[in-house]
Structures are given as C-alpha cells and as structure tokens.
Amino acid sequence: MAMDKECMLLLPSVCALLADSNKPLPDDTSLEKLLDRLTELSEAVEGVSLPESCPCLLDFLSAVTHNTTCDPSILSFALKLGGLMAATEDGFTAVQERSTLDLSFKVQHWQDAGLWEDPCVRIGWIHGFRRMLLHPKALCFFVLSDSTKPLLQLQRDASLFVASAASQLLAHILLTYQETLHEEDGSTESQYTHVIQQTTDYMKASLPPKDRTQIAPSLQVLQLLAMILNRAGPPLRDQLLQAVASSLEDVVEVGYSQLTPALMDIIMSVYSSNKDEGAPHHAVSRLLSAMLNANKAADFLHAAAAFLHGGHHDPVNTTLAVKVLLMPLHVCIHNSLLATVSAGDEHHVLMAAQLKSKSAFVSLICVSLRNAPQIALMPPDVLPCPPASIVLAVVSLLRACSGHHSSGCSDEAFRCLLASGKVQKCALEVLASLSGSPGANNTMKSVFEVLIQYMKNPDWDPTVLHKSYKAFIQWMNICTSFPQQLREDLMTTVQKRVCDPRWEVRDSSVELLGQLAGVLALKSEDLPSTSTPLLRAALQDPESYVRASVIAALARTLAPSWQQGAAPHQGQADLVRRLLDILSEDTEGFARRAVVRYFISWFSSSPSSSPLLLDSVRCVLSLGSVDLDWEVKVHTLELAELLLDSVLSGRPGYGENGVGRSYEPACALHTRTNGPDATLDAALGFLVDQGVISALLRCLVDCDRPVGLKASRLLISIRDTVCPLLADAGDERTAMATCVSCVLPEEIRKMLERTPGDQDGDHRVGVCQVLTSLDLDQRSVLLSQSSDHVHNSFLSLLQDIMSARAAHSHTDAGQEVVVDCY
Structure with missing residues (x-):
C-alpha cells in the first residue's frame, strides 16, 4: 500500500498532537492500529524507508523522547515506532543522525524520569528492539548500548x-x-x-x-x-x-x-x-x-512418557523408557510384563511406594496406560513382553476396578483401583486403541468378556459406559464374525440401557447400534432384527440429543438396504412420515438437523429414486428452507445440491414421475445437437417441481450469512451451467417455459420489480430470467466477507485519532468518550 495525499497531509498533525499530549487516547487500541498501518507501509514501499517517506515521524520520535511528561502508552508507541523506522540499515542511519536512537533506547533515561516502572514503557522498549534487530548495525547498537x-x-x-x-x-x-x-x-x-x-x-x-x-x-x-x-x-x-x-x-x-x-x-x-x-x-x-533414573517415581515416569511421545529413538534410553512406563502396570497386577525385573529393582521399589497414596498412584497408572498403545507397536527388541500381554494387563486392570480381586493384585493395588472412575475411563480408551496392536486377535475373548461385563453394570458413570461402547466397536472392527452368544448378550444389554433414566446412557446406547450397523455392513452381516424396532421406539425419547442420535442410527442401519435398491415397504413409509413430523414439529434443532441428514444419506446411498424418496425430498426442501435453525437450512441446501448435481450430471432415476428416466448431462446437450432439446427444459421443470429453485431463492435472502452464501453459489452454478446453453440456442420459448412465478419469495419479487426491463403483470418468469436478473455474483462476494467486515482506511484512522483527541480535551473528567475507530 502507498500513503495517499490526504494521509500525507494529515499524518504530521496527528504526530504533533500525540507528541504534545500527556494523556492517553480514549481508545487505547488506536495506537496499535496506527502502528500496524505504518508497518504495512514500510513493507510495501520497497527501497524507501519510513524516515524518508514520512519525515514527520522523526520529528515525533524526537519530541516524545525529550518529553518525559508524555503518557506511557504514547511513549510505548514511540519506542515501537523507533524500532520500526530503524529496521533497515538506511532507516537506522536516518534515525541515528537525529540523535534520538541513543536516548530512546537508553534504559537509564527512562529510569531517571520515573517511567521505567510502567510496564507499557518496558514493553515498548522490548518490542522496539524486536522490530529493529534485523541487521548488523542494530546488533552493534544493542551491544554497545549495554542493552543485554x-x-x-x-x-x-x-x-x-x-x-x-x-x-x-x-x-x-x-x-x-x-x-x-x-x-x-x-x-x-x-x-x-x-x-x-x-x-x-x-x-x-x-x-x-x-x-x-x-x-x-x-x-x-x-x-x-x-x-x-x-x-x-x-x-x-x-x-x-x-x-x-x-x-x-x-x-x-x-x-x-x-x-x-x-x-x-x-x-x-x-x-x-x-x-x-x-x-x-x-x-x-x-x-x-x-x-x-530420577529418585522420584513421578519424575522418571513423566520423563519416559515425554521421550516416547516425541517419537525419538535412543539405543540406550528407549528400552529404559519402555520399562519405566510399564512399571505401574507391573506393580498393579504382577503379571509377566517385566519378568526380568526383581522386587528389589530401584524403579520397582520407588513405584511400589506410591501405593500408599491412592491419588498419586492413580495418576501414575494413567500415565502408564496412555503410553501403552504406542509401546505395544514398538519393535520386539525393545519390548520386554509380547504386545498381547499388555492387552491382557489392561483387561486385568479393568476387572480389578470393577471389584474382581485376582491373586496377582496386591491388597494395596486393589484398594487404589477399586471403583476408580479415572482409571476405568483411561483403561477403556487405551483398550480401544490396543485393538490395532500385534496379536490382538488372541485376546479377543477376554476383551469382549470384560466389555460386556461393563455394559451390564447399570451403576457405572455414563462416561464409563460410553467408553465401553467405543471400545466394543473398535474391537468389532477386527472381529472376523459376530458370534451368536455375543449378539444375544449385546442386545439384551442395550435394550436395558436404552431405557436408562439417564439420557447420556440412552444416547450412547442408540449411537452404539448405529456404529455397529456400519461395522457389520462392511462384514456383510446384519444387525439383530430387534435393533430397528428398538430404534423406532426410541424416536419418542423426551431428550432431543437422544432423538437426533436415534435418527442418525436409523440412517446407518437402513443404509445397506438403500444401497441395494430395495423397494420401500410400509414400515419405511411410516418411518418417513414420523421423520417429517419431527422436521415440522420438533422444538429442538438437534433432531430436525438429524432428519435432514437422514434424507441426505438416503439420497446419496440410493442408486435410483423412488416415489417415496422424491416426495420426501420435496417435503424436506419445503420445510427445511424455512426452518428457524440455520444449520437445518444449510443441510437442506446440501440436499438440494445433491438433487441438482444428480439432474445436471445425468444420474439415472430422475425424470417424469420421479422414476424410470435419466437426463443427459447438461454439458452434453449442447454438443450433441445444434440447440438444447426438451430434456434440459424438463430437467429445469423437474427442479422447480421438486422445490429446489424455490428453496434456493428463499435461502438466498435468508438473514443467516452461511445460508445465503451457499444458496447464492448454487444458483450461480445453475445459471452458469444451464443458461448459456439456452442463450446459445436462441430459443426464447425454452427460456420462458419453466414458470417459477408461484415459488418466488416476496423479497425476490421485489428485486425483480426493481430490475429494468419489461415484466408480465403476473410475474410469469423463467428460471434463467430470474437468475440473470439477480446480481448473484455481487451478492456472493458480499456474503463471503466475514460478519464483522466493515470499511476501514488509513485516512479514517487518522481522522478518528484527531477527533477523539479533540473530543477528549473538551470532556469533563470521568465522562466516557465513545470512539468508533474502525
């Protein structure tokens, strides 16, 4: 940027005003903004230093340096500005020639004036040097002035x-x-x-x-x-x-x-x-x-964790770090993790001593657990035991937490672990991560046993149950099949948890069913037949979070049948009606968002359309585009975009009556014939009938910026894809054939009335006429700007500083001055 003439004329007045003032500006950010502007100027004008382009800044710096009655905020600004002006060798020389640099950055000068005690001055001194110290002259000045x-x-x-x-x-x-x-x-x-x-x-x-x-x-x-x-x-x-x-x-x-x-x-x-x-x-x-080898357990354990977390390898220290991190697990369960370590080992003695304090030992065992997944993946020559032993150690730890006192667990360790929610949560997270460790398949029976045990306990904290579910899904990913007994145990448990009085437990339970459906689909297996009725019943849940999770779980459960193109049955039609009722009547946005995402998933998964799907999409577009929740509207536009892309790219299954026909891609229509045929006109008509155009135009004038922005971009896409083909054909009948008069929002109608050109009295206009009449590009640019975007300029900043100082000088003490400094 270059400073314009008006700024060049006003800047000396601003500098003089600031130099003569012994009071701060009412807006304490204006000086920082001025410094930012001057920094931009110094970086933009290549080969020209600030002292040369703005000599009034040198006068300002000289005046402030010698005026020890200035307010500390202005002194701080001057020091930062001095560093900025001296940031180049030419600028440094220019400032030094005025004999102001030595005095500005002389600490004794500010100490004698009693100003060094103010942190603003000290910060200004530091930042000034930071801006200046970019060349050898500045370093020499720093050292010779004894500033170190x-x-x-x-x-x-x-x-x-x-x-x-x-x-x-x-x-x-x-x-x-x-x-x-x-x-x-x-x-x-x-x-x-x-x-x-x-x-x-x-x-x-x-x-x-x-x-x-x-x-x-x-x-x-x-x-x-x-x-x-x-x-x-x-x-x-x-x-x-x-x-x-x-x-x-x-x-x-x-x-x-x-x-x-x-x-x-x-x-x-x-x-x-x-x-x-x-x-x-x-x-x-x-x-x-x-x-x-520190003499405190917490110190050597945290040191080992930091070292392994850094991902580095040291032949001497890596093995020691692994041993140190496994020590808490070894002390807890006395298994074969560290078979070669004796009870007299120094690390073992220091760690065992921590059992006297439950809180201290729990913290250490959690450090050990959090590093277990990384340790299990390390080379065999570093590991003191097979990775499967680490998995089984975590399983034993979870059993001890739930009250199972094994022979390998000492009374002191059992006391520390019993019902420790912190250890349970940490161990469950770690168990989920260990599903990817070598040899994990060999421990699967023990893992599922302890997880089902945790799921069955209704007294656990909801977070413990949630983490049990997550671990279960992770281990199901590596499970080659879903044994019948495991199915029965799981469904029996989930049926009870879905009725839990705590909404967090109900929410986690229905999420589990949806996640399990996704895992089983990859294995070409189905969920138990009782899961879908269970989810449908849960749509009546009084908590909106749960209803939203149920809808998401239903989408994942039904996805395989959608992908196979199965014809909808009566139960699915009833479900659709219930979901549309939620979209139109539910008072909470979470559930309504989930409904729109459900239809996005259905539309994306289905290889061809069905009357039920198309009718549902039309209804969702109508309801979603006028929803009070902006996220619902954005999701609705995502659904509209899917339908739009399907029609204009020639996806099969979208034609008259919604089935049995596909459109050629719009780009192919122009190249195949001398002009667009009726297919494009029918495609536009289909988009209007489905409510796509109506939804986009409504959202275009929505008060929520993300909604309007997405709508404008989709309308531009339609305009740029379709309208040029119609214009090239010179077929006005086709351009006017698709009537959208019945779907124009009132705001759009008013825009069109202000647009030059003849309009029919009944506003019978075509899609292309609407899109070309609206200034979509300009609207998209404005909507792309952040919500706090306002016009600002260097000149307005200088004017604000001048007016603020004038107002401040005529204001009684204690009266607030409001400054609008962009």
Whole structure:
C-alpha cells in the first residue's frame, strides 16, 4: 500500500498532537492500529524507508523522547515506532543522525524520569528492539548500548507479559543472527559472541534453584533454553549445551518435580533439531538417562512418557523408557510384563511406594496406560513382553476396578483401583486403541468378556459406559464374525440401557447400534432384527440429543438396504412420515438437523429414486428452507445440491414421475445437437417441481450469512451451467417455459420489480430470467466477507485519532468518550 495525499497531509498533525499530549487516547487500541498501518507501509514501499517517506515521524520520535511528561502508552508507541523506522540499515542511519536512537533506547533515561516502572514503557522498549534487530548495525547498537544486561533482567520481570516478550526478544537475537553470521564481518561476530556469553552466564547463575523460592526463575530459564534449542543450529546449540550441561544435571539432582516438564522440553528440542544429524548431543543423552533414573517415581515416569511421545529413538534410553512406563502396570497386577525385573529393582521399589497414596498412584497408572498403545507397536527388541500381554494387563486392570480381586493384585493395588472412575475411563480408551496392536486377535475373548461385563453394570458413570461402547466397536472392527452368544448378550444389554433414566446412557446406547450397523455392513452381516424396532421406539425419547442420535442410527442401519435398491415397504413409509413430523414439529434443532441428514444419506446411498424418496425430498426442501435453525437450512441446501448435481450430471432415476428416466448431462446437450432439446427444459421443470429453485431463492435472502452464501453459489452454478446453453440456442420459448412465478419469495419479487426491463403483470418468469436478473455474483462476494467486515482506511484512522483527541480535551473528567475507530 502507498500513503495517499490526504494521509500525507494529515499524518504530521496527528504526530504533533500525540507528541504534545500527556494523556492517553480514549481508545487505547488506536495506537496499535496506527502502528500496524505504518508497518504495512514500510513493507510495501520497497527501497524507501519510513524516515524518508514520512519525515514527520522523526520529528515525533524526537519530541516524545525529550518529553518525559508524555503518557506511557504514547511513549510505548514511540519506542515501537523507533524500532520500526530503524529496521533497515538506511532507516537506522536516518534515525541515528537525529540523535534520538541513543536516548530512546537508553534504559537509564527512562529510569531517571520515573517511567521505567510502567510496564507499557518496558514493553515498548522490548518490542522496539524486536522490530529493529534485523541487521548488523542494530546488533552493534544493542551491544554497545549495554542493552543485554537490562534484557536479561527483564526475563524475571514481575509482569508476565514483559517477561515473555523479553524471552522472545533474546531468542530472536540468538536465532536471527546465527543464520547470517557467516556473511558478516568480524565485528558482528564479536558482538554476537558477547550476547551468547552473557546469556549463558545468566543461565548458569540461575541453575539449579538454590531453594523452593527460586523455582520460578529457574523454570523461566529452562523454558527460554528450550525455545532457543528448538530452532538452534549446530554451532549455537553446541555452545549452549556445553555451557549449561552440568547445570542441567544439577537441576535433575535437586529433584524439583515442577521442573521436569521443562527439562524434557529441552531434551525433546535437541532431539527434534538433531533428527537429521544422527546421534543427539552426548550431554543431552546423559541428561535423559539422569531423568529416567530420577529418585522420584513421578519424575522418571513423566520423563519416559515425554521421550516416547516425541517419537525419538535412543539405543540406550528407549528400552529404559519402555520399562519405566510399564512399571505401574507391573506393580498393579504382577503379571509377566517385566519378568526380568526383581522386587528389589530401584524403579520397582520407588513405584511400589506410591501405593500408599491412592491419588498419586492413580495418576501414575494413567500415565502408564496412555503410553501403552504406542509401546505395544514398538519393535520386539525393545519390548520386554509380547504386545498381547499388555492387552491382557489392561483387561486385568479393568476387572480389578470393577471389584474382581485376582491373586496377582496386591491388597494395596486393589484398594487404589477399586471403583476408580479415572482409571476405568483411561483403561477403556487405551483398550480401544490396543485393538490395532500385534496379536490382538488372541485376546479377543477376554476383551469382549470384560466389555460386556461393563455394559451390564447399570451403576457405572455414563462416561464409563460410553467408553465401553467405543471400545466394543473398535474391537468389532477386527472381529472376523459376530458370534451368536455375543449378539444375544449385546442386545439384551442395550435394550436395558436404552431405557436408562439417564439420557447420556440412552444416547450412547442408540449411537452404539448405529456404529455397529456400519461395522457389520462392511462384514456383510446384519444387525439383530430387534435393533430397528428398538430404534423406532426410541424416536419418542423426551431428550432431543437422544432423538437426533436415534435418527442418525436409523440412517446407518437402513443404509445397506438403500444401497441395494430395495423397494420401500410400509414400515419405511411410516418411518418417513414420523421423520417429517419431527422436521415440522420438533422444538429442538438437534433432531430436525438429524432428519435432514437422514434424507441426505438416503439420497446419496440410493442408486435410483423412488416415489417415496422424491416426495420426501420435496417435503424436506419445503420445510427445511424455512426452518428457524440455520444449520437445518444449510443441510437442506446440501440436499438440494445433491438433487441438482444428480439432474445436471445425468444420474439415472430422475425424470417424469420421479422414476424410470435419466437426463443427459447438461454439458452434453449442447454438443450433441445444434440447440438444447426438451430434456434440459424438463430437467429445469423437474427442479422447480421438486422445490429446489424455490428453496434456493428463499435461502438466498435468508438473514443467516452461511445460508445465503451457499444458496447464492448454487444458483450461480445453475445459471452458469444451464443458461448459456439456452442463450446459445436462441430459443426464447425454452427460456420462458419453466414458470417459477408461484415459488418466488416476496423479497425476490421485489428485486425483480426493481430490475429494468419489461415484466408480465403476473410475474410469469423463467428460471434463467430470474437468475440473470439477480446480481448473484455481487451478492456472493458480499456474503463471503466475514460478519464483522466493515470499511476501514488509513485516512479514517487518522481522522478518528484527531477527533477523539479533540473530543477528549473538551470532556469533563470521568465522562466516557465513545470512539468508533474502525
């Protein structure tokens, strides 16, 4: 963008006003918006710096720097602006020649004026340097002005925003200049080395924490180090690691658990940045080993989890991490997961000690469980047991939670596991994931037994039952058949759960039937015959969430018969009537949305139309396009789009009376003959009769933007596909043959009345005449813009700042000033 003449004339006045003010603007975002505009300008005008194109900005910066009575928000803006103007070498020189750069970024200057205590000024100083530090001159200025010291002090600032910005700036300096250092001269390298040295000295002085009061500063240093190492190249990465390696090991030795995540972030950062360079730095491998052998169970377990989650492999540490993560399961059930581990193993002793606290051990067992699926997929040389043993361990854990005290489970472990909803939910999620592990088929009997047991228990939390259902479906995916006994047990259980007083349980139960229908369809098996009547009865459920889930389940249950083209029977006709009643009468949008999606699924699955389907679609389009719920209307338009695509692409089964005829694709009609034949005219007539055109025109003027946007795009598609063929043919009779006068919404009629051209008194117009008379393209562009889109300009911003300041100066204290700053 380039600044126009009016802005160039007004900007000096705005700068002068801001420089003379000792009060903030009533709208504190206007300065940020002005800075954004100036940033856009500096990036757009290539080869021209801001000081050169807008010299009034230099005057403003000089005035504010010397005026210590300015409001801190304006001082902050000036510092950010100074950094922006000095972001290029030419701009840097221009600002420095005015002798304002040294004073602007001199911390002592603001401290003497008593302004450094305001976080706005500190943030401005940081952001100003962040914008400036893009070239060697800026780095030299930063070092020679001794700014590294205050920047390091700001790492521990009382304001979290200031401390975070300071960390970002320090990381920016180290990472930006490491990439260009080899292109620069020796003096730049010397300045850069100076920053690195001061940074590492600061890090070593902060690590490890001397006591608990020093944990927060140490944590900040660790987070900063992880941020830098994540992007650092070999020279910088090696310098940092060499400097702080022993300090990091001391942090592990101190044993503050709050620092474990940050330590693992450092390790993972190095592993990630080093993945293409072979083995990781030896200091990091040694640090990881120390973490995996920490003297607290929670620490070494979380360290192992973070390492495996990173997806890295270390010949020394991967096997140890797997052992550590399986230890809680091993301690719980005493199975053969870790057959070679003795009771005297240090990890075993530390983990067993956690059984004294139920909450602590439950947290650790959940960490172990969440990593079990990944462990089960690891190479055999890493695993201490077959993957099937991990599955059976989870099954045993679920049985213990439900009250089955096996001989392998100690009294302490049983006490921790009994009725623990947290362990149950976690174990069920993990069991679902383990269905894809090697050897899972061999454990299927035990898995289904425990899942059916969980489904039968009416006292479990609804979430536990829901996760039991999800696990059941996952294991059904790998089941080669659906044994009769399993069918009977499942249906008996689900019939009871569908009548549960808790709506969440009823909802999960009907969802299960729909999901099971999809799984069995892939195996060419059918659901038990009792499932469909059960679902139809559940349509009367008083909870709308359940009704919606029932409708979705019915769609999945009936999908196989639709795909086979089976003729609808009386029961299906009754179901359709019930669904249309829900669409027209249900007070909740969830169920009405589900009805429209049901017909979308039916229409998509059916190879040919039937009178029942077409009549239903016509009714759905009529009802759905005037629904109060915008999502219902959007789904209705999706159904209209399917019908439209089917007609215009020549899908079989859509013709007169709805059956027994197909249309040629519209594009073929023009090439096959010299002009469009009656088939296209009949296709348009069919779309009108089915209510497609009517639904689209209604939705075009809908108050919900997504609805109007989709309708406009579909109407444009019809216009661009059909109307050119009719126009090329020069057949006006065909263009006017399809009368849509009876379906035009009132708003559309009024639009057409305002359209130049003769109109018949009864508004008998054709589809193409309507579509070409409406400005669909312009409407689509407007609807594509976000709902908060408003016109804004640089000039309007400058005018708002001027008027706001004028209003503010004539306003009594305490009276609010309303500013409309775009």
